Amino acid sequence: KQEVTQIPAALSVPEGENLVLNCSFTDSAIYNLQWFRQDPGKGLTSLLLIQSSQREQTSGRLNASLDKSSGRSTLYIAASQPGDSATYLCAASMNYGGATNKLIFGTGTLLAVQP
Amino acid sequence: DGGITQSPKYLFRKEGQNVTLSCEQNLNHDAMYWYRQDPGQGLRLIYYSQIVNDFQKGDIAEGYSVSREKKESFPLTVTSAQKNPTAFYLCASSFGGGGSGEQFFGPGTRLTVL
Numbered sequence: 001k002q003e004v005t006q007i008p009a010a011l012s013v014p015e016g017e018n019l020v021l022n023c024s025f026t027d028s029a030i031y032n033l034q035w036f037r038q039d040p041g042k043g044l045t046s047l048l049l050i051q052s053s054q055r056e057q058t059s060g061r062l063n064a065s066l067d068k069s070s071g072r073s074t075l076y077i078a079a080s081q082p083g084d085s086a087t088y089l090c091a092a093s094m095n096y097g098g099a100t101n102k103l104i105f106g107t108g109t110l111l112a113v114q115p
Numbered sequence: 116d117g118g119i120t121q122s123p124k125y126l127f128r129k130e131g132q133n134v135t136l137s138c139e140q141n142l143n144h145d146a147m148y149w150y151r152q153d154p155g156q157g158l159r160l161i162y163y164s165q166i167v168n169d170f171q172k173g174d175i176a177e178g179y180s181v182s183r184e185k186k187e188s189f190p191l192t193v194t195s196a197q198k199n200p201t202a203f204y205l206c207a208s209s210f211g212g213g214g215s216g217e218q219f220f221g222p223g224t225r226l227t228v229l
Contacts (some may be wrong), residue, residue: 089158102163
């Protein structure tokens with residue numbers, strides 16, 4: 001059974017600091033891994049999608065890496081800003097039978113960037 | 116603007132009452148999903164649909180029902196059989212149910228049982 005774990009559960013950093021969020025999964029047979037951002041009481045915003053054949057993806061100050069062999073993904077945020085404060089979720093896409101995939105979610109890392 | 120809309124934003128249910136949550140998308144996506152989010156837990160899949168007039172149970176389908184009569188719409192009914200329905204409900208869609216399609220999410224509906 002696929003399990004997705006995110007460490008740390010919460011993180012507080014001063015503005016301007018670079019930071020890394022960690023995501024680990026138990027089954028390496030994934031199709032892709034998605035990183036999402038969730039603001040309080042809001043839906044999920046997709047940040048980055050890494051296909052299983054890729055090693056990393058970049059978007060602005062965000063860089064996500066994927067190491068299937070070790071079952072790990074990291075989200076790197078450069079020069080953090082107070083507006084980055086949110087919960088960050090990772091999700092691994094697994095086959096759910098037939099032609100359907102489903103996302104297995106971690107419980108998230110709550111990030112607070114202090115001005 | 117393309118996207119996924121959910122309504123209402125907040126919903127209150129009395130004991131023994133059925134309620135329906137709306138999910139609409141104009142992204143021309145084939146696949147649609149319903150998830151439930153509880154504090155301290157990851158999102159869990161309730162139902163999914165890969166194509167119009169077809170849907171399948173997810174991991175926690177008991178007490179819920181869905182329909183997929185139109186490509187754009189995937190409403191979720193929370194029935195009185197769902198014993199603990201208070202949660203945040205999220206709808207998502209993707210171009211395909213399989214492969215490596217990226218899922219996009221709506222803003223969510225918060226359901227509270229009175």
